[in-house]
Amino acid sequence: MKPAPFDYLxxxxxxxxxxxxxxxxxxxxxxxxxxxLMPMLNMRLAKxxxxxxxxxVDELGRIAEEKDTIRxxxxxxxxxxxxxxxxxxxxxxxxxxLPWVGHAQTRSRGTVCGSVAHADPSAExxxxxxxxxxxxxxxxxxxxxxxxxxxxxxxxxxxxxxxxEMIESVSFPKAAPSTGYxxxxxxxRHGDFAIVACAAVxxxxxxxxxxxxxxxxxxxxxxxxxxxxxxxxxLNEFAWALNARDDLHASARYRRELVRRLxxxxxxxxxxxxx
Amino acid sequence: MPRLTSGRxxxxxxxxxxxxxxxEAEPRMLLTxxxxxxxxxxxxHVGCEHGVCGACTVRIxxxxxxxxxxxxxxxxxxDVRTVEGLAGADDTLxxxxxxxxxxxxxxxxxxxxxxxxxxxxxxxxxxxxSEEEIRxxxxxxLCRCTGYGxxxxxAVAAARSLREGSxx
Ligand code: FES
Ligand code: FES
Numbered sequence: 001m002k003p004a005p006f007d008y009l010x011x012x013x014x015x016x017x018x019x020x021x022x023x024x025x026x027x028x029x030x031x032x033x034x035x036x037l038m039p040m041l042n043m044r045l046a047k048x049x050x051x052x053x054x055x056x057v058d059e060l061g062r063i064a065e066e067k068d069t070i071r072x073x074x075x076x077x078x079x080x081x082x083x084x085x086x087x088x089x090x091x092x093x094x095x096x097x098l099p100w101v102g103h104a105q106t107r108s109r110g111t112v113c114g115s116v117a118h119a120d121p122s123a124e125x126x127x128x129x130x131x132x133x134x135x136x137x138x139x140x141x142x143x144x145x146x147x148x149x150x151x152x153x154x155x156x157x158x159x160x161x162x163x164x165e166m167i168e169s170v171s172f173p174k175a176a177p178s179t180g181y182x183x184x185x186x187x188x189r190h191g192d193f194a195i196v197a198c199a200a201v202x203x204x205x206x207x208x209x210x211x212x213x214x215x216x217x218x219x220x221x222x223x224x225x226x227x228x229x230x231x232x233x234x235l236n237e238f239a240w241a242l243n244a245r246d247d248l249h250a251s252a253r254y255r256r257e258l259v260r261r262l263x264x265x266x267x268x269x270x271x272x273x274x275x
Numbered sequence: 276m277p278r279l280t281s282g283r284x285x286x287x288x289x290x291x292x293x294x295x296x297x298x299e300a301e302p303r304m305l306l307t308x309x310x311x312x313x314x315x316x317x318x319x320h321v322g323c324e325h326g327v328c329g330a331c332t333v334r335i336x337x338x339x340x341x342x343x344x345x346x347x348x349x350x351x352x353x354d355v356r357t358v359e360g361l362a363g364a365d366d367t368l369x370x371x372x373x374x375x376x377x378x379x380x381x382x383x384x385x386x387x388x389x390x391x392x393x394x395x396x397x398x399x400x401x402x403x404x405s406e407e408e409i410r411x412x413x414x415x416x417l418c419r420c421t422g423y424g425x426x427x428x429x430a431v432a433a434a435r436s437l438r439e440g441s442x443x
Contacts, residue, residue, distance in 0.1 A: 001324065005281035008302035008348055012276065020278075031346075038344035039325035042305070049281070051302070053349065056276070079338070103415030105329060105393055108338040109345075190414045 003041035010053040014060065014139065017052050017166065022141035024050040026163040033077055035102065035110035036118035052166075060168070065090070069135075069171040078107035078115070078125075090174045092273075093132060093199055096183035097124040103191040113167045116152075119159045122193040122213035126153055128183070130218040131199035131210035132173050139168040153217040179203040180274030184262040188249060195250045196258035200266035202274050207267050209235075214242040214255050226267045235263050279348060289350045291316065292360030300347040307331045309347035310357065318358040318388050322417070329416035332389035333357045339396050358388035361395060371395055371433040380429035382420035390416050394430050402438055406431055 011017035021028045029048040031037055032055060040046040054060055060075035063084050070090050072081060078101055081087065081094070088095045101107055101115065101124050115125040116136060129136075130149040137146050138161060152160050161167070175181065185197040194213040201208045202225070210220040221238045224231045239259040244252035279285045284299035291314065298313035307324070310316045310333075322328035324343045331342040334356040361369045368376065371394055381387040390413065397404055397412045404412070409430045413423060 002305065002308070003303040005301065005303050007281050008279040008346065010276040010348075034344050034346075034349075035326060035341075038346075041303075042325050042343065051346075055349075077338075103329075104397075104412055105332055105339045105341065105415035106326065106344075109335075109340050190411060 001042050001044060003038075004044055004047040006041075006048050007050045008053065009050065010056050012056060014054075014057055014168065017054050017057060018139055018141045020050065020052050021166055022164040024048075024052075024164075028052060028164070030054055030074070030117070030166045032074060032114045033110040034114075035106045036114055036120070054166070065174075066171070069173050071137075071169050071171045072112050073169050074111065074113040074167050076112055078102070078110050078112055079104075081112055082107060091172050092175050093128050093181035093183060093201065094125075094172060096181065097128045097197075097199065100124050100183070100185050100187075100191075100194070100197070106191075113170055116170055117159065117161060117167050119153055119157050119217065120193065121156055121216050121218070122195075122197065124183075124185070124194065124197055124212065127197055127210055127212035127218040128199050129170060129172065130220050131201055131208060134170060134172045136170050137168045138162075138165045140165045144168065149218075150220065156216040158217075176203065178274055180270035180272065182266040182269035182273065184266040184269075186258055186262065196255055196262055198259070198262040198266040200263075200270040202267060202270040207271070209238070209263050209267055211238075211242060211259055211263065214244045214259060223263075223267065226264060226271060231264075235260055239263070285348060287347050287351055289353045289355050291355050292357060298347075302346065302348055304347045306333070306342040306345040306347050306350050306355075309350070310342065310355075313347075316357055316359055320385055320388050322385065327417070328386070329389040329393065330386050332392045332416070334392060334396060339393060356392070358391050361391060369395070370436045371398065371430070374429040374433035374436065375426075378429035378432055379425045380421065381426075386416055386418040386420075390418070390426060394433070398430070398434055398437055402434065404430075404434055409434075 027049040031051045031053050060073040062073045064071040082098045134149045136152050180202045182200045185194045197212040199210040207223050207225050212218045223234045239256040244255040246252050279302045287300045288297040307321045320330040322330035326341045326344045333342045
């Protein structure tokens with residue numbers, strides 16, 4: 001199908017984009033790489049009256065290394081992050097997850113922030129952002145606020161983004177010393193959305209597991225270390241708490257089993273990387 | 276840039292396979308439709324029109340892109356390459372195209388333009404791509420005819436002939 005009519009504004013600056021979005025309110029949408037929004041427009045699941053293209057805004061195209069975080073602007077394409085030379089050193093979990101995000105042919109256009117804004121419950125980038133306790137900077141005309149990933153994702157393709165706001169950047173905490181990270185996913189084909197994806201972070205005091213593809217948003221829980229006696233029960237309880245459902249791709253039972261298996265594997269791998 | 280209003284046509288200009296082209300498009304017009312219906316370059320195919328099948332894959336400023344997920348107005352000023360640009364000036368097939376022909380890499384040909392563009396980009400960036408890398412790259416495309424085997428064989432053969440420089 002073809003999109004319904006809309007006005008198109010290619011913004012030259014962040015303030016111009018914010019201004020136009022404020023004016024349009026609920027009817028305005030940001031377009032960046034277009035890999036999530038364009039299918040919605042083509043299928044007329046979204047019918048904005050204004051599209052604000054932010055890919056011409058230079059300041060949004062940067063990957064910035066800050067003291068404890070890596071800040072990724074709204075215009076940074078997934079392929080650019082994948083090719084960034086600091087990636088495996090500072091963001092090993094993101095490095096492990098990126099090859100699972102769509103295909104080379106979509107990563108070359110799709111942005112990191114666009115995937116976060118779309119908030120598909122089985123998408124990898126929202127999952128690793130949640131696992132790492134990252135943050136999202138939301139820009140409105142006269143105001144900028146920062147929201148943690150765990151507060152940002154509210155449900156299936158629902159976020160805390162208010163009309164007139166846009167994501168300016170996301171920030172991922174840098175890899176911490178003696179912390180291990182691992183990522184595992186099962187999908188129908190490589191590049192398809194995950195049936196279950198697991199992101200694990202293990203440090204000296206805790207083991208954290210984030211699961212995507214099962215609940216209506218990425219879910220995270222602190223678990224005992226895999227070597228401990230109560231690990232299996234805790235993981236099993238988490239798998240049930242995600243309220244898996246049957247759908248076309250997999251049964252609820254299969255999903256729970258994947259959470260238990262991939263959850264254990266990823267936490268064990270993260271613990272090994274730490275050592 | 277000024278706001279382009281809906282329901283009106285606006286001039287769009289870009290370079291297509293090295294030659295300047297221009298035409299009129301509403302903001303909502305997809306690059307696929309602009310290429311096929313406005314410019315008349317029908318080599319780029321449209322399968323699903325929502326980014327899944329890969330038939331419409333082109334290159335925009337060097338990077339692979341689904342042209343069904345790109346607005347024509349977003350291509351303004353860009354360097355766009357499509358399957359029409361692969362063959363030599365005198366219509367000699369590129370090594371990749373020749374390998375498709377030799378290895379039965381296409382049957383109905385619907386998926387072929389997108390797959391050729393993708394593999395052309397892969398072999399440019401990674402001339403020694405392994406079969407595994409080729410298969411992973413092909414995961415961004417659907418082919419309903421070949422079962423992919425002949426496509427993989429064609430890509431492996433093309434990589435070999437490019438490396439050996441047997442096609443000048
Ligand atoms: S037509 Fe563009 S991906 Fe299928
Ligand atoms: S040759 Fe027919 S779809 Fe690929």
